[in-house]
Amino acid sequence: EFWLTSQxxxxxxxxxDAENANLRQKAFMAARRLGSGNLPVIxxxxxxxxxxxxxxxxxxxxxxxxxxxxxxKAEVEMLLQxxxxxxxxxxxxxxxxxxxxxxxxxxxxxxxVRSKMKQSEFEEAQLEPYLPLSGVIRGLFKxxxxxxxxxxxxxxxxxxxxxxxxxxxxxxLVDVDSQHPIAGLYLDLFQHxxxxxxxxxxxxxxxxxxKRLGKNQDVRRPIAHIVGDLPPPAGADGAGPDxxxxxxxxxxxxxAGGALQHLLNQQEEGxxxxxxxxxxxxxxxxFMEQWAMDPATLQSFGGHWETGEVIPEDLLQAxxxxxxKYGALDLFQKVSWAQLDLELHSQDLGDxxxxxxxxxxxQLASEEIASVLPDFNDAVEEGLxxxxxxxxxxxxxxxxxxxxxxVLVADLFEAFQNQDSxxxxxxxxxxxxxxxxGADVSPTALLRELRGRGPKVGPFLKQLGLSRSKx
Numbered sequence: 001e002f003w004l005t006s007q008x009x010x011x012x013x014x015x016x017d018a019e020n021a022n023l024r025q026k027a028f029m030a031a032r033r034l035g036s037g038n039l040p041v042i043x044x045x046x047x048x049x050x051x052x053x054x055x056x057x058x059x060x061x062x063x064x065x066x067x068x069x070x071x072x073k074a075e076v077e078m079l080l081q082x083x084x085x086x087x088x089x090x091x092x093x094x095x096x097x098x099x100x101x102x103x104x105x106x107x108x109x110x111x112x113v114r115s116k117m118k119q120s121e122f123e124e125a126q127l128e129p130y131l132p133l134s135g136v137i138r139g140l141f142k143x144x145x146x147x148x149x150x151x152x153x154x155x156x157x158x159x160x161x162x163x164x165x166x167x168x169x170x171x172x173l174v175d176v177d178s179q180h181p182i183a184g185l186y187l188d189l190f191q192h193x194x195x196x197x198x199x200x201x202x203x204x205x206x207x208x209x210x211k212r213l214g215k216n217q218d219v220r221r222p223i224a225h226i227v228g229d230l231p232p233p234a235g236a237d238g239a240g241p242d243x244x245x246x247x248x249x250x251x252x253x254x255x256a257g258g259a260l261q262h263l264l265n266q267q268e269e270g271x272x273x274x275x276x277x278x279x280x281x282x283x284x285x286x287f288m289e290q291w292a293m294d295p296a297t298l299q300s301f302g303g304h305w306e307t308g309e310v311i312p313e314d315l316l317q318a319x320x321x322x323x324x325k326y327g328a329l330d331l332f333q334k335v336s337w338a339q340l341d342l343e344l345h346s347q348d349l350g351d352x353x354x355x356x357x358x359x360x361x362x363q364l365a366s367e368e369i370a371s372v373l374p375d376f377n378d379a380v381e382e383g384l385x386x387x388x389x390x391x392x393x394x395x396x397x398x399x400x401x402x403x404x405x406x407v408l409v410a411d412l413f414e415a416f417q418n419q420d421s422x423x424x425x426x427x428x429x430x431x432x433x434x435x436x437x438g439a440d441v442s443p444t445a446l447l448r449e450l451r452g453r454g455p456k457v458g459p460f461l462k463q464l465g466l467s468r469s470k471x
Contacts, residue, residue, distance in 0.1 A: 006030040008386070016111045028108035031386070038385040043351040045391060050348050062345040065397040070281040070442040075454075076400050077342065079407060082457050084335045088368055090328035090466050095372045098326075107375050114326045121325075122318035124246045127298075130311045133189070133230070133242040135302035136249055140256055142300060143291055147416075147427035148264060148435070149176045152185065165192045167233065173263055183209075183263035186225035190232055197229040200251035205262035208275065212268070224259040228252070241305045246319075250292045257288030264431055267438030274438050280401045283443050284435065286409040293323060324465030331464060332366070334403055339363045341390050341399035360384045408443050410460035415450050426450060 004014055004027060011031035018024045049061040058064040066073045099105045102113050141152045152171040155161055161170045167190040173183040184207075191197065207223035214220045233242060244252070261274045261284045274282075291297045295316045303310045340363035349355045357380070364384075365377040390396040412430075416423045434446045444454055 087332040122322040139300040189228040201255040203255040203258040253292040257285035264435040327464035338400040414459040
């Protein structure tokens, strides 16, 4: 016997693995009912935000919010609509495929059936013997040097830098062309003492770039850290290497991107440095995570930890196929919620709950999908009451951000992939135009410089195994 909280994340994780359909239903319904009765509160919040925007001279709250974003609302709305049109029909076909495995498929069965069908073709555990931590770190450092022309050199003596635990490593970031150190990076990847444990890896900066605060006519170089909560090194007791899961590798590369956003910055103006970058402009963590799924990058980790065998091509292909499978329905739902968020904050709905519900139904419902999955359009009200992003975090009119960044990063990553092995030229441009200038250049301006055009949804849809959009 065990207890399961009604938090959405816990219920979703349980629903992916629970064999019992009745228990999957109970977990799904518990999560869906969380926050029920919140509609009056949501209506009041929307009215307050609208009044606030009006007092500041804006037509609506979304217009106010987009003053501090790198994208325009029109750009975002156009991109979301293109994704909706591309994903809706694909989601119908996806559900038909899932129903071949479970003809009685209900909404609470989708994650379970989808997970089982994907696992039958590829399981991440198959890759773990090829992902030793030392090889992953070595491959990550080589990639950073290849992309951005900076080399990480170890400096672990306590006489050189303060180290607060024996498992911590410090690296100097050295410009390959000039051979001058430009930044420092701590790796604190293992559990020790009372260190926070939250899963995965994360990064932050604690010394920022500054010309004014430098000494001896030199700049103050930035320092960042990447932190993890891996178990203590297994090699210390002869138990073998520290093997990472693919999910951990992606998390590590994401954290490295966050660190590099600070380490490669040379902008010290307060409103135009990475600390104040617009939330829809911080692309580097997602960009680096893309490389963690790149077959050539995975092969650079050195092969099987015991035999040195390279990752078999059929395993890499299975990984790519898994990445591009069953993504349409998730995309449609993410886009629908992002569109609802923008629509609710772009209209003056007052505190009329009926009007709010009408907007919710128009954005979340799909007759095409409901024709295959009849209960898809049920419980729009419960879903709105449990709409976490805009009404629990203050992230109003920001639900689009994750999708926006994924689209831009996929487009940017495709540009690097088209360069074959010579990515240094594009990497140098990205470093000089986007990273060194902090938040001074927008991601769309970077894309126009590198690709000669604005962002397109095609590369992102291609990664998900969906047809290219003409938009």
